[in-house]
Amino acid sequence: MTAHKKSDAYRYASGGWGSLRAVATVLLKEEALVTTSRALAHQNKPDGFMCVGCSWAKPAHPHPFEFCESGAKATAWDMTSKRVAPDFFEQHTVSELEQWHDHALEDAGRIVAPMRYDAITDRYVEVKWERAFAEIARELQAIEPDAAVFYTSGRASLETAYMYQLFARMYGTNNLPDSSNMCHESTSVGLTEAIGVGVGTITLDDFDKTDLMFFFGQNVGTNSPRMLHQLQDARLRGVPIITFNPIREPGLVSFVNPQSPTQMLTPGATQISTQYHQVKAGGDSAAITGICKALIAADDRALAEGGPRVVDAAFIAAHTVGYEAFAAYVREMSWEKIESTSGLTREALTGVADEYARANAVIAHFGMGLTQHRLGVQNVRMVVNLLLLRGNIGKPGAGPSPIRGHSNVQGQRTVGITEKPALAPLDKLAEQFLFEPPRNEGMSTVDACRGVIDGKVRAVLQLGGNLVRSVPDRYAIEPAWRKLRLTVGIATKLNRSHLVHGEVSYILPCLSRIEIDERAGVAQAVSMEDSTGCMHGSRGVATPASDRLLSEPAIVAGIAQATLGTRSTIDWDAWSNDYALVRDEIACTWPEIFHDFNERMWTPGGFHRPLPARERKWKTTSGKAEFIMPETLDEDPDMPARDATDMRLFTVRSDSQFNTTIYSLDDRFRGIRGSRMVVMINARDIARLGLAAHAQVSLEAVSPDGHTRRVDGMEVVPFDLPDGCVAGYFPECNPLIPLSHHAKQSKVPAAKAIPVRVIAA
Structure with missing residues (x-):
């Protein structure tokens, strides 16, 4: 398969008829039009189920259809009428299935x-649940606990995740990597160091109070499209939105609300x-x-002239440390370095600063970019x-928003x-469940992958996820x-990690x-x-795909009970039959967050965890919010460009994708159809490198370890x-x-x- 002959920029707004057509197509393709349509009416509703896709906030007063194109695709994907029954594996060997595309x-x-x-x-081959649990337990009991890895994707519920981490720790290991390690661990580390909490500080209410929003490296149109409702409302109030992203993504350019008949039937869209x-890939620190x-x-000019301050001097003095050192750093940094590293002009960045200086309350959204x-x-x-710099943490309408x-x-x-x-309340868990x-x-x-390569890891259990691919x-x-x-995969669908398997392997x-x-x-x-x-x-609404x-929670409880036996003080059977018991224990472990958990879990809009930084209480080493000076503005001093032919590759997802799940080989927004084996390059670089549009090339990366890594057929x-x-x-890639x-x-x-x-074929 080859890519589309052209890759013109998507000429339409995100949302709109394109989104409706995409939803209709996937519903028909998965042969579950009626059942999925009924389920979508309950998606992200206070009495329904939370989307299996993105984690964007769920409003207390939802829209009639509180789902987006991506969420509808995720729901249709799960509710498909297609089945992989035991006879499927009778017809296909694992070696044969390895040749299939992930999609x-x-x-x-x-x-x-x-x-x-x-x-x-x-x-x-099919196996009884009790036998699977017993055999997995026997394998785990035969190795040292630290030779086992318990991975968690972001799909698992709070109840399941709590049970899983307890099982792993009672078994004897803290090998609990998860999908945060793959994406927002930098957020958890950075925000904790800077403001004392590892998560964002805004809520949906802050969208109504903000004067300006930044976007850094986040493609809302494909990763969290429901957020476009809040962005559209803010724009209609006149709130500026300033975006930094190497690609002009349609979702951050314009939007037509599919739930608005007026917008759907008239030309134009909300900018x-x-x-x-x-910004150049890796140029974000330079741009900021x-x-x-x-x-x-x-x-500085305002101080010299006796005018009003541009930075919030009172906030900085009362609530921060490190400002003077940071200010000295930016005064000394040359515009030449900033421009060359960011790919943006002094004029453009000064224009951003001028807009920022006029705003009183500012939200900064950012993602994996x-x-x-x-x-x-x-x-x-x-x-x-x-x-x-302008006191935009701990006041209405302002704050970091990962x-x-x-x-x-x-x-x-x-x-x-x-x-x-x-980061885990180990003393509390020890007291609560009587174990060390x-x-x-x-x-x-990353450590687990190194352990697999080195042979130190002998077992990997995946609660969701597709690590071999991700x-x-x-x-x-x-x-x-x-x-x-x-290898054990707890999953709903077949993926690459089930085929590239260990000596003993289960799909649960x-x-x-x-x-x-x-x-x-x-x-x-x-x-x-x-x-x-x-x-x-979250409460399920659809008939299960199978009575088997x-x-x-029941799968985790079954493996835990079989593995731990009398070593565990937990009645895993009781927990697997009544999740309210699990929530009671969660509330006991973290009473400041989860008190009265069972009573509060159906609060419309959810109940909010305490975030001291929202109240300008800083749980940092210094007791204040902390400025830092950048280590360097260069993206990676350990892997500098070798010469002018070196390029910076950044990976992206398509509009028909969620993590490693590929709903379609087409990428509507980028005009690419029929293949994902493409490399996007601007026309100037194509000419400079002596390439041609639609030519076959290889991508080659050389790292400090001396190994050359290559992907062909691009x-x-x-x-x-x-x-x-x-x-x-x-x-x-x-x-x-x-x-x-x-x-x-x-x-x-x-x-x-x-x-x-980029090497010509």
């Missing part, structure tokens, strides 16, 4: 029975970004330095610096999924993964969050935390990008990322600035 694997349908790999036939700056330099220069860098933590800290991806990726960290013992938790630091996702350095990971003794199919979860004759509900720190209940499925697609930057899809190429401090894979060369 085809998941498109085969829902897995409906627990399966065990049979090496003699090279097939998965979202009032300024759009195509330029804005801060212009602000501080204006403040900021966090997935070698200096990702620094990028987050620089956003905080920008906000602190846009999380998966639906409960933030919540699972709140209830103990972490490899860092200091391990105190050594566990493995992050992690860096795939060509090193896959052969090492096959040498694992045990679970209920989707959309489906009715009935235990002991009583319908159960679960809960999750959205990206604004609000907790919500178990819920995620097609050159002309695209509007900054000079020296190229873009390709995740996860297709993951083999180019060295495992060592990760963010300092947070170990997030640095997927947004990979040094590569």
